[in-house]
Amino acid sequence: MSMINEKDFKELANYKNEICVSIFIPTQRAGKEVLEGKNKKHLHSKWVQIRKELKEQNVQENVINNIAKPIENLLENRDFWRHQSDGLAIFASEDYFQNYTLPVNxxxxxYISEEFYVKPLVHAMTGDGKFNILAIQLEDVKLFEASKYSIAPVEIEDLTPSRLEERVGFDYKEKALQFRTQGEGGEKTQFHGHGGSERDEKTEIKQFFRAVDQGLKEYLNREKLPLVVYCQDYMFPIYKDANTYNHLVDAVIPGNPNDSDLMGIHQKAIEVMEPFLNDTRDEKIEKYKELSSTENTTSAISDIIAAVHQGKVDTLFIENRAEVWGDYNEENMKVEFAENNENGSTSLLNLAAKKTIEMGGKVYLxxxxxxxxxxxxxNALLRF
Structure with a gap:
């Protein structure tokens, strides 16, 4: 399972070859469709269609076969099809192949061209809406950086204790701690030690959580992203009490993190974080509207393409599921429009998206x- 990062995106955006094939298909995570192999069948039918088009374009058979080989290997990989998300993106050329399983519909x-089509990936590249996920148990600690469309593990082995016993200094046995829920609603939890133990288990858990909090403090304060905790319900009040980080989300992802794979952790986190994820995009849209009568905004595609290449675009808004074809001459900064992608025309929206990100701007579909x-x-909001 592969999630995309900024390095991957830029590699794809800068790749050139005579034949570059970009494939996007919606996929299902589970259920009847997965059991019946719907995702695999979808890719197979898509590749049959693409192979036919390549032949119609007089692409040499050996080139088509070289592009086909890793795609056909993927079709035969049973384990791969058991672990899908909402969308699958494939990028294939004669000497290049990469696929990404992403929570993007x-x-x-x-798209067949001399470049890859990366516009649908900009959801995952938008820096706004990023947050951290702390998946914590008494026997395990993991940290992830995520956005609405991406998740990646963060290496913290040298920053925090990985289990309670490392912090409290004795051989912790899970059986030494019992939890009994009072009442049918499960509203109150009591802690009980075995064998007449005088240890205050709650204090020991807090001590462990405080060590985790202090170990992550410097890392978290670099970007000051929201931090959402994934743990069992009874642990979260203890973690909040131990926490000193100012951007802790006051809502827990309930459950045992080990019961979820990477995609499952991401899905559960999004359910908690959804209300916070579009704030910056909406602020930028409102700013565009406020400045719409000034020279700091433009909706003229010719002007936008030129401004993107000059690094003048702060924020680019691209209509999702739309397309504009043509060519851009960088020397004279002129755009020529076309009705479709025939005769060597390129996607101007794809060009603008990847160039804006390359120049440090934000892109929203x-x-x-x-x-x-x-x-x-x-639409483009220009830098002042």
Whole structure:
């Protein structure tokens, strides 16, 4: 299972070859469709269609076979199809292959050109809405950096104790701690030690959590991202009491983190974090509207493409599921539009998206009804 990061995105954005194939298909995580192999069948039918198009474009058979080999290997990989998310992205050329399983609801789409089509991936590259997930148990501690469309583990082995016994200085046995829930609603938990132990287990857990909190303090304060904790319900009040980080989310992801794989952890985290994830995008849209009568905004695609290449775009809004074809001459900063992608035309929206990210700007894929200026498929908020 592969999630995309900024390095991967830039590698894809900069890759060039005579034949580059980009494939996007929606996938199902579980259920009847997975058992019946719907995801695999979808990719198979998509590849049959693409192979036919490549032949119609007079691409040499050996080139097609070289592109096909890793895709066909993927089709035969049973384990791969057991671990899917909401979307699958594949990028294949004669000497390059990469696939990404992502929590993004891709439209069924493919693109054949001299470059890869990365526009659908910008959801995962938008830095706004990032947060950290602390998955913590008495026997395990893990940290993740995530956004609405991505998740990646953070190496913290040298920063925190990995289990309670490392911190409290004795051989911790899980059986030494019992929890009894009072009442049917499970509202109150009591702690009981075995064998007449005088240890205050709650204090020991707090001591462990305080060590984790202090170990992560410097790392977390670099970006000051929201921190959401994934742990069993009874632990969260103790962690809150031990916590000194100012950006702890006052809501827990309940349960045992070890019961979820990476995609499951991400899905549960999004359910908690959803209300907070679009704040910055919405602020940028409102700013565009406020400045719409000034020179700090533009919806003219020709002007936007030139501004992107000059590093003038702060925020780019692209209409989701839209497309604009043409060519851009960087020497004279001129755009020529085309009706479709035939005769060597390229996706101007794809070009603008990858160049904006390369130049340090933000890109948002926005549904038509939420575009600041709906008459254009691209709007740009320029740097002051």
């Amino acid at each position: 891709f439209d069924d789409y493919h 926005v549904e038509h009804e939420f575009m600041p200026q709906k008459k254009s498929k691209m």
